[in-house]
Amino acid sequence: MGTRDCQHICGESSPAVGEAGKTGEWRDSFPQIDQEKCLPVRQNKPSCFLCWLYCPEAVMSKTIPIQINMEYCKGCGICAQVCPAHAITMVHEEGFCLNETE
Amino acid sequence: MKTNAVNMTEKEYLLPGSRTCPGCALSLAYRHILKALEGQVIVTVPASCLTVLHGMYPVTSVTAPCVNTPFASTAASATGLVAGLKALGKDGVTVLAIAGDGGTHDIGLQALSAAAERQNDFLYICYDNEGYMNTGNQRSGSTPLGALSGTTPILGKQQNQKDITAIMEAHGIPYVATANASYPLDLYEKVRKARTIRGTRFIHVFTPCSPGWSFPFSDTIRIGKLAVETGWVILYEVEDGIFRLTSASESIAKRDNLRPLREYLMEQGRFKNITEDQINELQGWVNARWKRCLDRAVNL
Numbered sequence: 070m071g072t073r074d075c076q077h078i079c080g081e082s083s084p085a086v087g088e089a090g091k092t093g094e095w096r097d098s099f100p101q102i103d104q105e106k107c108l109p110v111r112q113n114k115p116s117c118f119l120c121w122l123y124c125p126e127a128v129m130s131k132t133i134p135i136q137i138n139m140e141y142c143k144g145c146g147i148c149a150q151v152c153p154a155h156a157i158t159m160v161h162e163e164g165f166c167l168n169e170t171e
Numbered sequence: 172m173k174t175n176a177v178n179m180t181e182k183e184y185l186l187p188g189s190r191t192c193p194g195c196a197l198s199l200a201y202r203h204i205l206k207a208l209e210g211q212v213i214v215t216v217p218a219s220c221l222t223v224l225h226g227m228y229p230v231t232s233v234t235a236p237c238v239n240t241p242f243a244s245t246a247a248s249a250t251g252l253v254a255g256l257k258a259l260g261k262d263g264v265t266v267l268a269i270a271g272d273g274g275t276h277d278i279g280l281q282a283l284s285a286a287a288e289r290q291n292d293f294l295y296i297c298y299d300n301e302g303y304m305n306t307g308n309q310r311s312g313s314t315p316l317g318a319l320s321g322t323t324p325i326l327g328k329q330q331n332q333k334d335i336t337a338i339m340e341a342h343g344i345p346y347v348a349t350a351n352a353s354y355p356l357d358l359y360e361k362v363r364k365a366r367t368i369r370g371t372r373f374i375h376v377f378t379p380c381s382p383g384w385s386f387p388f389s390d391t392i393r394i395g396k397l398a399v400e401t402g403w404v405i406l407y408e409v410e411d412g413i414f415r416l417t418s419a420s421e422s423i424a425k426r427d428n429l430r431p432l433r434e435y436l437m438e439q440g441r442f443k444n445i446t447e448d449q450i451n452e453l454q455g456w457v458n459a460r461w462k463r464c465l466d467r468a469v470n471l
Contacts, residue, residue: 082227084186085230086187086232087188088186088188088189088226089188115177116177121176122176122356123199123355123392125194125196126188126198127183127202131181140188141188143194144193145391146194146388147199147389147392149389150389150390
């Protein structure tokens with residue numbers, strides 16, 4: 070799939086994850102899921118999934134438990150707002166940098 | 172069975188790591204539009220935030236084929252794509268022309284009007300963030316009265332927006348609808364329905380813009396819902412001349428609890444210099460349109 074350093078000359082773009090780079094580096098706070106409150110986990114069956122529905126970046130997984138792709142999550146906080154069980158809180162990054170931990 | 176968050180398809184056509192701002196309502200709406208079309212689509216896009224979302228050559232964040240077209244010619248390019256598909260004998264592929272409010276209300280209106288008059292068989296979606304957001308928040312034909320923008324930075328805009336959905340409905344096209352990124356299931360259903368109809372179809376999608384309207388990223392959904400609850404946006408569809416309120420607007424009409432427009436305006440930094448007279452004028456405009464919709468709706 071296409072990457073920014075692709076030397077292949079062609080007339081069209083190729084689809085790839087991370088077109089704008091690791092967009093997780095943009096965020097100043099990240100969503101943290103409290104699994105004890107999350108409805109699909111509590112009921113142990115597919116339900117709710119509103120965070121998945123409303124995520125503009127499609128970084129939430131539709132699984133039990135729900136996983137978040139932190140490499141690309143921009144930290145907008147919509148998931149924390151729409152969660153009916155208030156299971157998601159936004160936690161400040163506090164100088165945490167993605168590159169240093171890799 | 173009605174679609175909900177649990178039974179909706181998991182397949183994504185919009186890949187993570189795109190160039191949009193955090194909390195972008197366009198990104199959310201586009202994700203569901205592409206889901207509803209199940210990849211059987213050719214997209215044509217003029218200069219807009221959506222070209223930014225599609226990304227820089229040679230990489231794109233969208234798995235659907237897309238044509239980038241000049242600003243004024245979105246509908247003309249869709250007409251060409253429809254003709255090309257017909258010549259190749261390809262059925263079952265939807266041509267989706269999707270432009271912002273600048274590319275629809277202002278620059279692209281002539282081409283769109285001409286295509287609607289010819290009844291060319293494509294789906295046109297206008298995503299409305301009420302300004303030229305991608306180039307620095309200049310005023311457009313959709314910017315509301317009193318809103319600050321890049322080109323109306325002190326007093327705010329002195330004219331109200333035009334009702335593009337009514338303009339398109341006047342063309343007598345088979346399907347016209349309004350939707351809102353904060354109600355993705357309603358948007359999904361409308362795109363699914365529009366997909367099965369032949370002729371020019373028009374959907375107006377309201378997409379709150381956090382940087383342009385000055386509200387926090389996380390409030391995108393809340394502002395969009397507030398717009399519907401105060402009547403700034405009315406969710407409806409007109410199918411062969413039959414007008415139906417849908418989703419939240421239908422339940423608000425049944426309960427008769429429209430909230431004051433002030434609540435919506437005060438949440439946004441772009442209305443910080445709005446005067447009382449302007450708020451009253453906007454409220455009057457909203458009330459008149461709400462009454463027209465209640466009178467027309469067949470499902471109340």
